Amino acid sequence: MTAPLTPVVDLDRIVVTYGGGPFRRDGFQAVKGISLQIAPGETVGLVGESGSGKTTLGRVCLGLQPPSAGEMRFCGEAFGALRQRRGQLSVVLQHPEWALNPRLKCGRSVEEPLVVLGTPAEERRARVAAMLENVGLGASFAERFPGQLSGGQRQRVAIARALITEPRFIVFDEAVSALDVSVQAQVLNLVRELQDQHGFGALFISHDLAATRYISHRIAVMYQGEFVEVAEAARFYGEPEHPYSRKLMAAIG
Amino acid sequence: MFSILWRLDRLSRFGLGLLIFLILLGLVGPHLPLGDPMRIGAGPRLTPPSWQFPFGTDELGRSFLPRVVDGIRATFLLSAVAVIITAVIGTLLGMVSGFFGGFADQLVARGADILFAFPAILAGLLIAAVMGPGQISAIAVISVATLPLFIRVVRAVTLGLASRGFIVAAQVAGASPWRVMMVHILPNIIGAVIVQLTYALSIGMIIESALSFLGLGVQPPYASLGSLLRQGSAYLTFAPWLVLSSGAVLSAAIMSVNLTGDAVRDALEPLKGRSLT
């Protein structure tokens, strides 16, 4: 750990415009010139209401949504194609019922990123077993189908899949929002522990400020495509600066 | 999957049983002691049904029952071949269209629109004009009529899946589009394809028999249920058993397919309804 670390993700004045074209009303700017750096081992929380552009920004960070303007660098280099970034980044999404392919055994879901990387089968099996242990499930879960698991267990399998290639960056998009309070805490703690172990950078997208500030180091509050406040998470245990952030705080009580 | 089917009600079971019975009959029919479908003068001409000739005889004195059994096989086989080929093509096109979106999607969707705009029997007339009547024309007509159905259903279901977590996760992991489609999308849309397959099969059977009825499908001396009806309709008033027997068997065959389709659909996405009190 010398000098300032190269950020895993470096967003430079990103703009995303949807729509436009014949027979359509004017384009809609979902993201309006946003800059953000995420350091290795850092979790940045991204809160905002539906339609604020936070999911779009998450897609930009994953290379799924090419920005209309601005630049995205990954570990100091231009992002390039997703295929070149195999194994370097991953995602955990909302809706545990759709997080895993219902037709595949969990083991096959978890090993898929390794298959894509071309890891030999023997090594894959060992790493899948180890990773399932790591997320607190046990290797026997490799043989189960998602339909036999609870929402929290499925989200754990999804996290195992996200971590199996030891990626440098993970996006959690509403990853705990659909879970019950008691299970939510299990998953939040798991992510915190795993980050201490593996040191990935993370973007934690959520509409739930309480969960976000618990898990994040820094928080960016997004409103209508722009950041209205970016501050240390601790700030959101006190009195944040922007009036909109304070409105969000009111919901926690 | 089959265990789900048997949990269904009487009507569904009846349809599935009938379907299996008819397919078996068509398969083993030639080996059953029903008589030779091609033997002219096996009995007197146009005799009404009797123990010896359960469906009577036709104008050449051929026993009609073995001809109907032969017709079942021809109708099922021809429609099934056409529909299965179409299902494979339609599923691939629909997945590509729904998954890639953009230009590929426009191309496939517009192509489906164009095919859909041709009324099936009219398309049959046109294709018969170009290719001449016969089985290949019939297969082509069935494909033209059912391809848009597969494309539309598969495209819609794929679109619904494309934003699901496991698809996005696979893309982020760097999986190739082909891999995503084959490993993640196909196994999850196969149910919808099967439902559509049964409906397309029933449409295919209707088209095949209608074309044969018009003399554009299976050509003599071979028989399908439609051509038997055509043959019988010339003697409708004084030998109605020809039309009645082949018509009843044809309707029963299509109904067995439809009921099976309903059963599969109800098993995959049950519609519950509720009371209004």
Next chain:
Amino acid sequence: MRILFYFLPKLAVAAITMLGVSALVFLSLRMIPGGYADVLLGPFVTPEAREAIAVRYGLDQPLLIQYLNWLGALFQGDLGVSMVTRAPVLDEFLRRAPVTLELALLALIVALAGGLPLGILAGIAPPDHRGGLLARLVGALGASVPDFVLGSLLIFVFSVWSLWLRVGGYVGPIEDPVGNLRVMLLPALTLSLFGIALVLRTTRDAVLRVMTEGHITTALARGERPIDIVRLHVLRNAAIPVVTVVTTYFGFLLGGAVVVEVLFSIPGIGFFIFSGLENRDYAIVQAGVLIAAAVFITINMLADLAYALIDPRVGSGRH
């Protein structure tokens, strides 16, 4: 505004579809074995006659030019002439259109009158009610008996016991309205059975789907009567899929119910196209398919418009 923004792209798509249809139809005729000249002149043609025909119909030009010429003629209402009678094809079709239109409307009315009420009842019946089973049976039966089977059966019944209705011997509705109805009713009924089944099944499924939606619970929660819930909240929300199948069915009827018209000797478009094929008069088949497809595309466009009127969300960009 909303409807305009929604409808303009639909219009463009319809135009593209029509163009594609026309290209396919054009190609199909050029692909007929033996070529155009053989078709026109029969198998015993001299090379000179073949040449003359080729020049006269522009067959010596590249395919694309031929197509554009043909398309240009189409836009002026020139669908070619019958190879047999030499009469303009369009006139022949327009003369027969009213017969097919009448048949289609009769069949549609019967299908709606039978299918809609049964479908709604089957949809709102309590889950275990016997009516649901009956509806499924009618639906399965209607979708399974091909029109020529039902038609043959009806012809048999009505030719043996000559009840009031008649088979064959078409008379126009203007000369003899009652006689016309006597001739048309059987083919219309034959065509409508499939329609009844189609409308019934679609309506039932759509109603069942709406019944589980949240706003029905809301209506129940504020103490609405069942009849009001169905009338105010179920029907409109269930209408879109029903409109879709009804327009597809109507388009199919208008495209010439070939089999039924042939079976009952109704001198409509379908019958005309079929006899065109039998006489190897391919210009009629070609034009017939083109007209049917155009009618079908137009009707579907009207359906698109109907969606926007039924559901305020359609075309609003939010769904």
Next chain:
Amino acid sequence: MSHIVTCENLVVTYRASNGPVRALDGVDLTISEGETLAIVGESGSGKSTLGMAMGRLLPAEAEREDGRMDVAGQPVFDIAANDLRELRRDLLGFVFQNPMVALDPTMRIGRQMQRAMGRRAGSEEIHALLERAELDDPARVAKSFPHQLSGGMAQRVVIAMASARTPRLLIADEPTASLDASIRDKVMGTLCRLRAESGASLVILSHDVHMIARHADRVAVMYGGRIVEQGPTGRVLDAPVHPYTRALLKAAAGHEKPGDWLTPIPGTPPLLSARCAACSFEPRCTVSEENCHTTRPEPREVEGREVLCLLAGTQTEPKEAAR
């Protein structure tokens, strides 16, 4: 004080393809006139079933197996369809989780309001009621279709509809869960104010402990289809005695300090198929003893609230399992 709701040993099961699911496993509950009761629980705890049962709005596959539910003196599961309809229309008001789903997408708001208020309501009255629900431009709202409103506005419409006929009991199922965080509190405020104006009782069904802490007089915590702890809000939330309530409060993010760790509840909530013969929380409980596994707890009075735990009040300081 008279009771608007009396619920005794209510058992409700759902028929499912893989066997019955017992959503309510014997619920005893009374709600007083004019009070605000919050029913807290996780998904599958039975809180929604209980709320819907108050208006007998359960889906067709649900069946009342045992017990009774009296609302305004009428046994809702045993009255004729007509009486039930009148009860719902005149005495009950429901607010659902997702207003976009609860409103008919093809009918203008004004017309839907009129259906709720009764035939004679004119546009003036409709506008007035919308205004009371804090909708700024009632004329425009009345002319809109649901999809033209934001989620918050639509929920205010639903709240206005629920209170249209001054009901005696309002039932709100996760009324703010589908709304953006920045407006939740305000919408909740509107609901509570309209309740106060009419003097009705209010039942809030929610998983959000912090939200209800501010609005409810009394809290009932549900787990495994039963109410495991109920009592005055302050007492239950500040000094919970049931191990589940305690664990739930420690697991919820929101009141921890920066850098603290939350204490999750291990395992997953139960799915009952038959009457639970033991304490349904026992498999996840960190303080359970031998007989928790064999004895079905019955309601007991402990420290000013009703608790369903054999051990509550007997252990002074619960043994905490290390994380």
